[in-house]
Amino acid sequence: MSVVASSPWRRTTRRRRSLPAAARIRSHHVHGWRARRWGCAALAVALAAAGCDRVIDRQIERGLTARADRSVPEAPGIHVVLCGTGSPLPDKDRAGACTAVLAGGEFLLVDVGPGSWETATLAGLPTGDLSAILLTHFHSDHIGDLGEAITQSWIAGRTHPLDVYGPPGTTRVVNGFDEAYAADESYRNIHHGETYMPAAAAPAVGHDVELTDAADSDAVVFDRNGLRVTMFRVHHDPVRPAVGYRFDYGGRSVVVSGDTAKSASVTKHAAGADLLIHEALQPELMKRVATVADRVGQQRLAKMARDTLGYHTSPVEAAEVARDAGVATLVFTHEVPGPNNFITRRLFLAGVSGVYTGTVVLGEDGMRFDLPPKS
Ligand SMILES: [Zn+2]
Numbered sequence: 001m002s003v004v005a006s007s008p009w010r011r012t013t014r015r016r017r018s019l020p021a022a023a024r025i026r027s028h029h030v031h032g033w034r035a036r037r038w039g040c041a042a043l044a045v046a047l048a049a050a051g052c053d054r055v056i057d058r059q060i061e062r063g064l065t066a067r068a069d070r071s072v073p074e075a076p077g078i079h080v081v082l083c084g085t086g087s088p089l090p091d092k093d094r095a096g097a098c099t100a101v102l103a104g105g106e107f108l109l110v111d112v113g114p115g116s117w118e119t120a121t122l123a124g125l126p127t128g129d130l131s132a133i134l135l136t137h138f139h140s141d142h143i144g145d146l147g148e149a150i151t152q153s154w155i156a157g158r159t160h161p162l163d164v165y166g167p168p169g170t171t172r173v174v175n176g177f178d179e180a181y182a183a184d185e186s187y188r189n190i191h192h193g194e195t196y197m198p199a200a201a202a203p204a205v206g207h208d209v210e211l212t213d214a215a216d217s218d219a220v221v222f223d224r225n226g227l228r229v230t231m232f233r234v235h236h237d238p239v240r241p242a243v244g245y246r247f248d249y250g251g252r253s254v255v256v257s258g259d260t261a262k263s264a265s266v267t268k269h270a271a272g273a274d275l276l277i278h279e280a281l282q283p284e285l286m287k288r289v290a291t292v293a294d295r296v297g298q299q300r301l302a303k304m305a306r307d308t309l310g311y312h313t314s315p316v317e318a319a320e321v322a323r324d325a326g327v328a329t330l331v332f333t334h335e336v337p338g339p340n341n342f343i344t345r346r347l348f349l350a351g352v353s354g355v356y357t358g359t360v361v362l363g364e365d366g367m368r369f370d371l372p373p374k375s
């Protein structure tokens with residue numbers, strides 16, 4: 001397996017505001033996305049120097065051809081892209097929860113947290129070819145961009161209503177987003193015409209998947225072109241039900257835990273997986289956040305920080321799950337708090353290598369993992 005975190009993906013990540021000013025300008029100029037003013041200024045200078053339309057055309061062409069890489073879903077094997085490794089905590093480097101899985105010509109997203117749709121688009125994912133969305137639960141950091149995903153995938157060329165699978169309650173959530181975006185969809189249908197923006201393809205369709213009450217219950221929710229997706233129950237009380245997903249394709253397997261406390265169901269369903277993408281909350285760091293918040297008079301934040309401790313998994317616990325499941329590679333996502341500097345990265349991984357000897361990756365937005373099929 002190869003782990004690719006190529007620089008274009010990193011540079012296109014929307015939250016690179018910590019770059020030095022000069023690098024920031026250059027980065028935004030290259031992608032012409034976030035800071036159009038800088039792009040326009042650079043373009044004006046280039047035009048003045050070159051004095052011809054070819055400069056403009058080349059800029060436009062570069063922008064258009066860079067956005068969607070349709071070869072990815074057609075390539076053999078499973079491909080995973082982290083389109084959101086953040087949490088409800090504000091983080092300039094990480095979008096809300098989102099994991100893209102591409103295999104057999106299918107393109108699925110697990111959760112679409114705030115900012116993740118833009119991250120997925122800037123990462124070059126084929127947004128118009130989105131097959132379906134899988135929701136793990138309905139916390140806002142997992143569904144905040146659902147409206148964007150529905151509408152923007154239609155704008156990008158989706159020709160069928162978008163299927164959204166999840167636990168009971170999914171249909172209600174999806175219908176709400178459909179309703180909120182109905183006016184937008186009618187404007188675009190009228191403006192661009194039925195051929196380009198067919199009204200029937202615009203909305204999403206929710207699918208409530210019932211699981212039994214057993215703590216490790218599961219159900220196959222998607223099985224097409226050799227890609228089988230199994231939903232399984234996890235433990236995120238008082239959020240019930242909350243689920244994770246296992247993807248099997250070409251003898252390879254990828255598991256996304258969803259939000260969960262340490263769960264035997266994740267261990268069971270991750271058995272033998274090539275890649276386990278597991279949420280993690282560093283409890284010692286969060287306790288310190290709570291203590292400091294108390295000291296500076298932010299009791300509300302302190303209370304919430306303490307409340308989160310019980311329904312997430314520590315990095316060491318996630319490593320135990322990976323070890324017990326016999327997983328080859330453990331990727332942390334939904335990292336709380338975001339390990340964004342040398343010190344927090346060290347603290348986040350403290351003790352992990354003591355229980356798990358496989359490959360460990362601190363997930364970052366834009367990372368991509370390619371798993372070729374087993375022959
Ligand atoms: Zn949650």
Ligand SMILES: [Zn+2]
Binds near residue numbers: 334
């Ligand atoms: Zn969450």
